[in-house]
Amino acid sequence: MELEFYGAAREVTGSCHILRINGKTVLLDCGMFQGRRSDTDRKNRTLPVPVSEIDSVVLSHAHIDHSGRLPFLVTQGYTKTVWATAATRDLCAVMLADSAHIQEKDAEFLAKRHKEFVEPLYGMKHVVRTLELMVGVPYNKPFDVVPGVRGTYVDAGHILGSASVMLDCTEGGETKRLVFSGDIGRWGLAIIRDPVPPVDAHELIMESTYGDRDHESVDGARARLAEVIRDTAARGGRVLIPAFAVGRTQEIVYNLHSLIRESAIPSIPIYIDSPLAIDTTTVFELHPEVFDQSEDMVKKVKELFDFPLVHYTRDVEESKALAHMRGPMVIIAASGMAEAGRILHHLAQGASDPRNTILIVGFQAEHTLGRRIVEKAAMLRIFGEEVPLRADVEVINGYSAHADRTELGKWIDAVGAGSPNLKGVHLVHGEISAQDALKTALLAKGFSVNNPEPHTRIAF
Numbered sequence: 001m002e003l004e005f006y007g008a009a010r011e012v013t014g015s016c017h018i019l020r021i022n023g024k025t026v027l028l029d030c031g032m033f034q035g036r037r038s039d040t041d042r043k044n045r046t047l048p049v050p051v052s053e054i055d056s057v058v059l060s061h062a063h064i065d066h067s068g069r070l071p072f073l074v075t076q077g078y079t080k081t082v083w084a085t086a087a088t089r090d091l092c093a094v095m096l097a098d099s100a101h102i103q104e105k106d107a108e109f110l111a112k113r114h115k116e117f118v119e120p121l122y123g124m125k126h127v128v129r130t131l132e133l134m135v136g137v138p139y140n141k142p143f144d145v146v147p148g149v150r151g152t153y154v155d156a157g158h159i160l161g162s163a164s165v166m167l168d169c170t171e172g173g174e175t176k177r178l179v180f181s182g183d184i185g186r187w188g189l190a191i192i193r194d195p196v197p198p199v200d201a202h203e204l205i206m207e208s209t210y211g212d213r214d215h216e217s218v219d220g221a222r223a224r225l226a227e228v229i230r231d232t233a234a235r236g237g238r239v240l241i242p243a244f245a246v247g248r249t250q251e252i253v254y255n256l257h258s259l260i261r262e263s264a265i266p267s268i269p270i271y272i273d274s275p276l277a278i279d280t281t282t283v284f285e286l287h288p289e290v291f292d293q294s295e296d297m298v299k300k301v302k303e304l305f306d307f308p309l310v311h312y313t314r315d316v317e318e319s320k321a322l323a324h325m326r327g328p329m330v331i332i333a334a335s336g337m338a339e340a341g342r343i344l345h346h347l348a349q350g351a352s353d354p355r356n357t358i359l360i361v362g363f364q365a366e367h368t369l370g371r372r373i374v375e376k377a378a379m380l381r382i383f384g385e386e387v388p389l390r391a392d393v394e395v396i397n398g399y400s401a402h403a404d405r406t407e408l409g410k411w412i413d414a415v416g417a418g419s420p421n422l423k424g425v426h427l428v429h430g431e432i433s434a435q436d437a438l439k440t441a442l443l444a445k446g447f448s449v450n451n452p453e454p455h456t457r458i459a460f
C-alpha cells in the first residue's frame with residue numbers, strides 16, 4: 001500500500017492525494033489550484049496520473065479547491081465512481097456549475113482581450129456528467145471504494161456535507177486504516193455539527209490551514225454582528241456584507257434569524273442579493289439530516305432560512321431596485337473579496353455614506369478591493385470611478401469555517417487518544433509557516449510528523 005502526496009502539498013489549494021493498493025489507484029479529492037492564472041493554469045490541466053489508471057475518487061467536501069477538477073477528469077475520459085456525502089453531491093451541483101460558468105467566461109475574456117484562444121478547463125456538459133458519476137453516501141455507513149478498500153465518512157464540521165474519511169486498506173492479509181481529515185471545521189458553528197475526530201488511524205493526512213493562529217470565538221463573532229447591526233440601524237444606515245455564497249452567507253442569515261428572535265437586533269430587512277447564495281441555501285434546506293440537532297433553533301424552527309424579514313433577490317431588476325430603497329437594511333452579496341459580482345454595485349452606491357457599515361467577514365487577499373476596504377483606503381476604485389470611503393468598516397474574523405490552532409490541537413488530541421497504532425501524521429493544505437508551527441506543536445505532543453513535498457511517496 002502506498003500513498004503519494006500531489007496537490008495541496010506545501011500549499012493550500014489543489015487538494016489531491018493518491019492511494020495505490022492491490023494494483024488499483026484511488027484519488028482523495030480532485031481540487032482546483034487557485035491563484036494567478038499564470039501559476040495555476042498548467043497545473044490545473046495536468047492530471048496526477050493518466051486517467052485510465054484511476055479506479056475511484058473519494059471526495060471530502062464541495063469547496064472548489066477540493067472538488068473543482070472533477071469535471072476536468074471527465075473531459076479526459078473518467079467514467080468511474082466519485083464518492084461523496086449526499087449533501088456534498090448536491091452542493092457540487094451548484095458549485096461546479098458556477099465554476100464551469102467562470103471557466104467559460106475567462107476563456108471568452110482572454111479571447112477578446114488578448115486574442116488568445118484558450119479552451120475552457122471544462123463546461124456545463126462535463127459538470128452534468130460528473131454529477132452522474134457521484135454517489136452520495138451517509139456519514140458512518142461503510143462503502144467499498146475498490147477491492148480491499150472500505151471507506152467511511154465522519155462529519156468534519158467544516159461546511160454542509162463536509163467529511164473526514166477513514167479508509168480501511170487491506171493488502172496481503174494486513175489491514176491498515178488511512179485517515180484523510182479533509183478540511184477540519186470548528187466546534188459550535190451554526191447549523192452544522194461539530195467535527196467528529198476519526199479513530200484507529202495508522203496513517204493520518206491532516207490539514208494545517210490555520211496551524212499558526214487562533215480566530216475570534218464563534219460566540220464572539222455573533223455578538224459583534226449584533227453590535228454592528230444595532231449601531232448601523234441607529235444611524236439609519238445599511239450594513240453591506242461581501243460574502244462567499246456557500247457556508248458563510250447561510251451562517252450569517254441563521255445568526256441574524258436567531259438574533260431577531262431574541263430581539264437582540266432591530267427588525268430591519270435583510271436582502272440576500274446573489275443567485276448562487278440562493279441556490280446554495282436551497283441545498284441547505286434539502287439536507288436537514290446533517291444539521292446540528294442540539295441547537296435550539298434547529299429543533300424549534302421549521303423555516304431556518306426563510307423568515308418574514310429576509311428577502312432573496314434573484315433577478316437583476318430586483319437587485320437594482322435596492323439602490324432606491326430607504327431606511328436601514330442588511331445586504332449580503334458576492335463576491336467575498338469584493339472583486340466582482342453584485343456587491344460592487346452596493347459598494348459603488350454606499351461606500352461614501354458615513355451612516356453605512358461595510359462588514360468584512362472573510363479573508364481578504366492582497367490586491368483585492370476587499371483588502372483596500374479593510375485597510376481603510378481613503379478612495380476606492382469601483383467600475384473605473386473613484387469612490388470616497390466614508391462608511392464605517394468593521395471586520396469580524398470569527399466566521400471562519402476552518403479550525404484554528406487551538407481547535408486543530410483539540411482534534412488531533414482526540415484522534416491520537418483513539419488511535420494507539422498511529423504511525424505518521426502528514427500535514428497538507430497549509431502555507432509553510434502554518435505547517436511549521438503545527439508541526440512543532442505536534443512534535444511536542446509526541447506525534448511523528450512531516451509536511452511532505454509534492455510527489456513524496458510513503459509505503460504503509
Ligand SMILES: [Zn+2]
Nearest residue numbers: 061063158183
Ligand atoms: Zn474547505
